[in-house]
Amino acid sequence: MKTGIILAGGEARRAGGREKYLFSYKGETFIQRLISTLRESVDEIIIVARDENQCRRFEDIPNITVVTDIRKGTGPVGGLHAGINASRGEILFVVACDMPFVSKEVIKRLFEMADESDAVIPCWNNDMLEPLHAVYKKEALEEYMKSHKSLSMREMIRSIRSCYLNVESLKDIDPRLRTFTNINHLEELEKLENGEFF
Helix, strand or coil: CEEEEEECCCCCHHHCCCCHHHCEECCEEHHHHHHHHHHCCCCEEEEEECCHHHHHHHCCCCCCEEEECCCCCCHHHHHHHHHHHHCCCCEEEEEECCCCCCCHHHHHHHHHCCCCCCEEEEECCCCCECCCEEEEEHHHHHHHHHHCCCCCHHHHHHHCCEEEEEHHHHCCCCCCCHHHCCCCCHHHHHHHHCCCCC
16 A cells, blocks of 8 residues: 655745745645545555644545644654654655645656665755655664654664665656755746746
């Protein structure tokens, strides 16, 4: 079983306090676009929110599970911890909520590559990784979460058997690598809306 986990619990400091998953493109919010893609790619969808108030913003979306951080204030690692606790899948696609162009073909490729590894992490080079657009084995993350001390995603993926996939190898299915586009700032959103981003 495959699970999609959307991490939506960030503080949105870089977006002027606005919730990035409510940014919209061509009449659809980012969260709507993500869920639409994931429905074609996984068997269940989990949204991780930071608190009960944020959870309520997703209550009208059918056939998803919404959970809150168990370990508050621990960033993406904490969100991932809550997501894996709620998931039923053995293999997980984890994604940030500010990525409006995630490709189902890329997700499929990442899942296909996960046979021999605990994680498949797209990378631009040795330093630029995409841990929030990646596939993980649930069992490996559960084991890591039992005793980890670091809140760094980079430390986490280095502590498990990770396969690093150069993003260039995905250009056959996503020539402009739009799947990795993330919108953090209001200025970027404005450029996106005006067709200036690509």
